[in-house]
Amino acid sequence: MLACVGSVRCHCQMKQLNSKSSFRYQIDASDCITFVDSAWKSFAERNNTPELTRRSIVGKSIWNFISGREVRHLYDLIFHVVRSRDREIVIPFRCDSPTIRRFMTLTIAPVQGGNLALVGALIREEPRPHVALLGSEVPDLETLVSICSWCKRVQLRDSSWVEVEQAIHELGLFQSDGVPGLTHGICPDCMFNIRDEIGQTRDS
Numbered sequence: 001m002l003a004c005v006g007s008v009r010c011h012c013q014m015k016q017l018n019s020k021s022s023f024r025y026q027i028d029a030s031d032c033i034t035f036v037d038s039a040w041k042s043f044a045e046r047n048n049t050p051e052l053t054r055r056s057i058v059g060k061s062i063w064n065f066i067s068g069r070e071v072r073h074l075y076d077l078i079f080h081v082v083r084s085r086d087r088e089i090v091i092p093f094r095c096d097s098p099t100i101r102r103f104m105t106l107t108i109a110p111v112q113g114g115n116l117a118l119v120g121a122l123i124r125e126e127p128r129p130h131v132a133l134l135g136s137e138v139p140d141l142e143t144l145v146s147i148c149s150w151c152k153r154v155q156l157r158d159s160s161w162v163e164v165e166q167a168i169h170e171l172g173l174f175q176s177d178g179v180p181g182l183t184h185g186i187c188p189d190c191m192f193n194i195r196d197e198i199g200q201t202r203d204s
């Protein structure tokens, strides 16, 4: 999505944000995107991604940009808590590119009238060898692996979640032709941490 979290495009959207340490956008009470800042705009223009220009994003529902049933449910919960309790929530997340581990925070703050301001801020980056799984190659959708939308760890067959490099090794990915597809979910650690942050230990 716009903050990277949960989108099938999360890796490429943030590739060129290095020169900017944060971006901001806003949604209204109906979850429609009403504002995208210049950091986002300049990124979309540089990246020549017309579907992500300000004009094409503003006015659309944010739910168009969030994929994965669990991820959508959690966002719904977060938005509800921020609005109903009128309190800001800050959640750490990873927005990796194929060659950079990017540690960020997403702040969701209440604005008058049920509007919400969302700010993604870069905390630090770590370079790494190129990871094709996070690149823009067209995936082979017959092979799917689950990636946590928040921490970018990948699920192994024993249901544990590990860094993407370890997962590629453990799962024997790329031993055949093609890049596996990614499905977006959330790992138990991130689920716990986010629910703890918003004060929800069960569905409500």
Ligand SMILES: [Zn+2]
Binding pocket: 148, 149, 150, 151, 152, 153, 186, 187, 188, 189, 190, 191
């Ligand atoms: Zn996670």
